Amino acid sequence: MAKNFTKRSDNYSQWYNELVIKADLAENSAVRGCMVIKPHGYSIWEKMQAALDKMFKDTGHVNAYFPLFIPKSFLSREAAHVEGFAKECAVITHYRLKSDPNGKGVIVDPDAKLEEELIVRPTSETIIWDTYRKWIQSYRDLPLLINQWANVVRWEMRTRLFLRTAEFLWQEGHTAHATEKEAMEEARRMLDVYSTFAEEYMAMPVLKGVKTASERFAGAVETFCIEGLMQDGKALQAGTSHFLGQNFAKAFDVKFLTKENQQEYVWATSWGVSTRLVGALIMTHSDDHGLVLPPKLAPIQVAVIPIFKNEEELQRISEKIIPIINALKAKGISVKYDDRDTQKPGWKFNEYEFKGVPVRLAVGPRDLENNSLEIARRDELTKETIDFDKCVDYVEQLLEDIQSNLYNKALDYRTKNTVEVNTWDEFVQRIENEGGFISAHWDGTAETEEKIKQETKATIRCIPLDNPLEDGKCILTGNPSKQRVLFARSY
RNA sequence: CGGGGUGUGGCGCAGUUGGCUAGCGUACUUGCAUGGGGUGCAAGGGGUCGGAAGUUCGAGUCUUCUCACCCCGACCA
Numbered sequence: 106m107a108k109n110f111t112k113r114s115d116n117y118s119q120w121y122n123e124l125v126i127k128a129d130l131a132e133n134s135a136v137r138g139c140m141v142i143k144p145h146g147y148s149i150w151e152k153m154q155a156a157l158d159k160m161f162k163d164t165g166h167v168n169a170y171f172p173l174f175i176p177k178s179f180l181s182r183e184a185a186h187v188e189g190f191a192k193e194c195a196v197i198t199h200y201r202l203k204s205d206p207n208g209k210g211v212i213v214d215p216d217a218k219l220e221e222e223l224i225v226r227p228t229s230e231t232i233i234w235d236t237y238r239k240w241i242q243s244y245r246d247l248p249l250l251i252n253q254w255a256n257v258v259r260w261e262m263r264t265r266l267f268l269r270t271a272e273f274l275w276q277e278g279h280t281a282h283a284t285e286k287e288a289m290e291e292a293r294r295m296l297d298v299y300s301t302f303a304e305e306y307m308a309m310p311v312l313k314g315v316k317t318a319s320e321r322f323a324g325a326v327e328t329f330c331i332e333g334l335m336q337d338g339k340a341l342q343a344g345t346s347h348f349l350g351q352n353f354a355k356a357f358d359v360k361f362l363t364k365e366n367q368q369e370y371v372w373a374t375s376w377g378v379s380t381r382l383v384g385a386l387i388m389t390h391s392d393d394h395g396l397v398l399p400p401k402l403a404p405i406q407v408a409v410i411p412i413f414k415n416e417e418e419l420q421r422i423s424e425k426i427i428p429i430i431n432a433l434k435a436k437g438i439s440v441k442y443d444d445r446d447t448q449k450p451g452w453k454f455n456e457y458e459f460k461g462v463p464v465r466l467a468v469g470p471r472d473l474e475n476n477s478l479e480i481a482r483r484d485e486l487t488k489e490t491i492d493f494d495k496c497v498d499y500v501e502q503l504l505e506d507i508q509s510n511l512y513n514k515a516l517d518y519r520t521k522n523t524v525e526v527n528t529w530d531e532f533v534q535r536i537e538n539e540g541g542f543i544s545a546h547w548d549g550t551a552e553t554e555e556k557i558k559q560e561t562k563a564t565i566r567c568i569p570l571d572n573p574l575e576d577g578k579c580i581l582t583g584n585p586s587k588q589r590v591l592f593a594r595s596y
Numbered sequence: 597c598g599g600g601g602u603g604u605g606g607c608g609c610a611g612u613u614g615g616c617u618a619g620c621g622u623a624c625u626u627g628c629a630u631g632g633g634g635u636g637c638a639a640g641g642g643g644u645c646g647g648a649a650g651u652u653c654g655a656g657u658c659u660u661c662u663c664a665c666c667c668c669g670a671c672c673a
Contacts, residue, residue, distance in 0.1 A: 133666095189672095228673095269672065342673060343673090412632055414630085449631060449634075450631065451635075452634050469631090470632095
């Protein structure tokens with residue numbers, strides 16, 4: 106157990122913060138609300154990027170890059186969009202500084218005021234649709250399937266490392282289609298990409314659903330989402346995919362000629378996931394001993410620690426273990442051989458454990474005699490002794506086991522913490538105590554949704570996609586309802 | 597923006613009714629021993645107390661102003 110590390114059961118959010126810091130993932134920067142992503146945290150993000158990027162390309166998308174700055178007037182073209190983002194935009198008003206005539210330092214040069222202010226993108230729909238107008242003339246130009254890896258800024262009032270920062274890294278896909286059906290299919294397809302990624306790579310089970318009108322993305326016709334359940338019973342929106350209808354095409358006048366020589370507005374989608382996923386990953390699997398990473402996203406999958414008293418002993422160990430390391434690497438496994446003499450073995454054990462390395466091998470003189478080594482798995486914190494000649498296959502299999510074990514544990518947790526509730530008292534009781542997902546009837550009005558939020562802080566996370574229809578009564582108002590929706594408190 | 601809090605070696609903190617050379621843990625450096633779960637002992641380096649002004653013989657400590665950050669709410673991926 107790490108020294109001075111808060112337990113989840115004592116204070117979950119403190120546990121989270123300490124974990125991020127102590128596992129060297131990120132730290133607060135000199136800029137309010139903005140984090141420094143440290144190498145270990147960033148390499149997890151890179152693993153995520155690599156997997157997602159491949160999935161995007163495999164579904165026909167290409168990458169491009171649009172400007173960080175957006176003319177202020179662009180934002181207001183789409184009414185709902187500006188309303189949603191106006192309150193959290195950073196604004197560029199000047200382009201030059203000058204020395205302070207009254208003292209030290211520099212001041213904003215009042216003569217360098219911009220004709221039109223620029224905003225730092227909170228999302229890129231507007232600049233991209235303004236550009237798409239020039240790119241799209243004919244049905245032959247469609248579909249346009251573009252993704253961008255970028256940073257965005259949303260001036261949030263309260264921030265938390267990875268979960269909500271003023272600047273964050275993400276990808277945003279922006280696609281244009283000839284038909285409503287095609288755009289809707291795209292939005293759903295990318296939602297599936299996200300859920301596949303979450304489950305197969307992050308080992309995080311997610312629920313796919315559609316947002317209610319009040320939770321919808323500013324400017325979207327329909328917002329789809331994946332929702333995960335964190336270990337403290339709160340839900341986390343892990344990704345969104347929006348069907349934008351023709352809203353942005355109309356706002357930016359993006360039309361195309363159909364085969365029938367008709368002018369029509371194009372149909373759009375946008376979809377994104379962010380560095381918030383790193384936060385989701387942490388909160389899904391990690392424990393009171395630190396970070397736990399699923400092998401598929403672990404920058405180091407196997408740490409090898411020699412135990413030696415002197416140079417000669419290390420050499421004997423290295424001779425034996427390096428061929429094994431090479432065999433593991435040949436299988437595409439990332440291995441770190443930590444033969445530093447500057448840290449003690451016990452120190453290293455704790456280090457890799459806290460940083461979430463899935464598998465640890467330890468080899469010492471004892472193992473050389475027995476022709477064995479010690480294999481420890483991070484997810485279960487168990488150790489075994491394995492014969493040298495069996496260990497390569499064993500490790501390969503173990504990584505797969507850990508990946509699926511993590512998923513199954515998380516799924517089991519979610520299953521146990523998803524309940525159907527039929528009365529208001531039960532609902533309130535559940536929200537206040539256990540948390541988790543609550544499946545309950547809702548009368549479908551924004552007023553009721555808002556009132557439930559006011560009274561319990563619970564929001565409708567989504568209406569699950571394959572939701573069965575079922576007659577019932579709204580838990581708050583008793584009005585008739587056709588289906589259950591999913592409530593939770595959320596991040 | 598409302599409420600609360602904190603600024604003192606890299607990090608985490610103590611510092612009493614103003615008083616003498618500003619202290620502790622940890623981290624760091626060196627040496628010796630140690631080496632299968634954050635090793636022990638010893639020695640050593642490093643701060644002028646967020647900033648400004650004031651009161652005083654004397655300010656980390658009191659006063660005023662100011663800046664920054666953190667936590668709780670409203671807002672949000």
